[in-house]
Structure formats: structure tokens, C-alpha cells
């Protein structure tokens with residue numbers, strides 16, 4: 426099967442983690458020429474073929490490196506356009522890109538950051554089969570006012586393509602119960618919500634999981650260390666699941682390899698109660714495109730062409746985009 430040609434939906438992709446190493450390298454070359462960076466070449470810091478980032482090495486890669494390189498308007502525009510182009514070339518027809526609003530001192534406010542990305546998206550949407558919307562992320566390390574600021578920005582720019590709010594960041598830090606008022610305001614503003622859920626065993630306590638479920642998320646991501654009673658509740662509510670195979674395997678977030686991934690359990694031979702949206706998470710770091718994720722699923726879980734099409738089309742029901750977009754996707758995506 427040609428997994429690249431298969432029209433696909435991507436619902437869990439972090440902007441800064443989706444930038445290819447080649448693109449980071451190009452940004453670095455330009456900055457180096459102008460004497461604007463002391464950082465090392467991305468192709469040395471993140472060598473081609475290195476994907477074994479774990480939860481200890483992964484998060485500092487952003488705070489200590491990628492944010493240091495993508496630190497002005499030009500690099501934000503260049504990298505965002507490159508990410509959109511990469512998803513389009515991989516056969517993605519609908520993308521919900523997510524990013525944490527980031528002020529860049531002496532360059533951009535958080536609002537500039539968000540509107541710059543929205544302009545890139547709007548220009549891309551005008552000329553491409555790929556249609557993209559934006560989700561704003563709250564980082565677990567944020568405080569409540571910072572989280573509320575993300576909701577305010579999302580509400581203000583909703584008509585320009587923001588569809589929801591995400592809770593992400595290092596799963597071993599932060600206190601999720603802090604964010605109850607932020608999720609309440611997101612819901613009352615009519616924004617959809619998704620939450621990184623049960624990513625790390627050490628912080629996945631029943632208390633944290635039930636607190637997250639009390640925020641009534643429309644979708645949840647990763648969904649790894651989940652006790653049976655929580656699984657039953659997820660199934661009862663039919664929450665959409667964003668599952669990221671390669672990320673979980675490379676970062677050793679699961680035990681075993683591809684064939685041991687909990688995709689098998691949730692998909693359940695096509696009988697699972699919840700929609701599974703296969704996603705890449707951070708293709709720039711873990712190196713597996715969405716078409717490759719579909720190929721891995723076919724290979725390790727024995728899905729044939731018909732089932733692969735069902736899996737891909739299934740995600741239509743859990744996008745945060747509008748009914749009109751769902752109709753476009755129903756017409757575009759393969760039935761068999």
C-alpha cells in the first residue's frame with residue numbers, strides 16, 4: 426500500500442518538535458553566517474539516525490537548544506512553513522498543529538508568536554490540499570495566569586483558525602489540578618480540549634488521571650499507564666485517542682517494541698469503542714512521518730488495506746475542525 430498517497434489526518438503534532446533536522450540546520454547556517462548564534466550545528470547536536478531521546482533528554486532539547494535557535498520572527502516563519510510543507514508532502518490532508526505560546530524577548534510577544542504562525546497557516550491553506558488549524562498548548566510547568574493567557578489568546582484568535590487547547594510538557598513536573606479554572610474557561614468559550622494523559626508511570630496517579638478526566642477532554646494523547654477503571658471510563662465516554670507509536674517506542678515510554686504498543690488494545694481489531702487517531706507527536710525528533718506510522722501499524726498489527734482506510738477515516742469524527750471540514754474529508758479520504 427502507498428502510505429504516502431493515503432490521505433491522512435494528523436491530530437497530535439507539536440510545532441517545535443516537528444521541525445526537521447535539515448530545516449534546523451538551514452536556520453543555523455543563516456544565523457552562523459550573520460554571527461547570530463553560538464549554538465552547535467543541529468546535525469551535530471541531533472545526528473541523523475539518533476531517535477533514542479527519553480523523557481530526561483527530550484524536554485531540555487527544546488528549552489536548551491531548539492528555542493535558542495528558533496528565536497526570532499524569521500526563524501519562526503521559516504520553520505513553520507517547512508513543517509507545513511513536510512506534512513503536505515507526506516499526504517496529510519488535515520492537520521491540527523499545536524504550540525505553546527512563547528514570547529521571544531526583544532522580538533515578539535506571545536500574541537505576535539501566535540499571529541505569525543496563523544499567517545503562515547492561512548497562506549498555506551489558501552494553496553494546498555492540506556488544511557491546518559491550530560491548538561494552543563498549556564505547559565504543565567505553567568502557572569494558572571499563564572494558562573489563562575493561552576485561553577484568552579485562543580479565544581481572541583478563534584476566527585483565524587484556533588480550534589482548541591492542549592495540556593502538555595514534562596509529565597514528571599507540574600500539578601495538573603491547578604488548571605481546573607483554565608479548562609473551565611476554555612470549555613465555556615467553546616474551545617475543544619485535549620490532554621497529554623498517563624505518559625509517565627511515576628506521576629500517573631489515580632488522582633491525576635481523574636482530575637484530568639474531570640476537565641471533560643474531547644481527546645487525550647498517549648494514554649499509556651492507565652488502570653482498568655480509568656480505561657472503562659474512557660471507553661464509556663468514547664474519548665478520541667491520539668496514539669503516537671514511534672515516540673513511545675523510541676523514548677521507552679512503553680515496555681517492548683512496536684508490536685507491544687497499546688494501539689493493539691484500543692484498536693481491538695477495529696472493534697474498539699474509542700476512535701484512534703494515529704499521530705506523530707514530534708517527527709523532527711523521533712524521525713517517523715505519519716505515512717511511516719501507518720506502515721508500522723500495518724506491519725506490526727496486521728491491518729490490511731481496508732482496515733488502514735477505516736483507521737485513517739475514523740479520525741474525521743474526532744477532529745476539532747468544523748462540519749464543513751469533516752464533509753471535505755469524507756469526500757477526500759479513501760474508503761478502501
Ligand SMILES: CNc1ncnc2c1ncn2[C@@H]1O[C@H](COP(=O)(O)O)[C@@H](O)[C@H]1O
Pocket residue numbers: 439440441442484487488523524525526562564593594595596621624672676706707
Ligand atoms: C513525549 N511527548 C510529549 N509529551 C509532552 N509534551 C510534549 C511532548 N512533545 C512535545 N511536547 C511539548 O511541546 C513543546 C514543543 O513544542 P512547542 O514549542 O509547543 O511548539 C515541548 O517543549 C513540550 O512542552
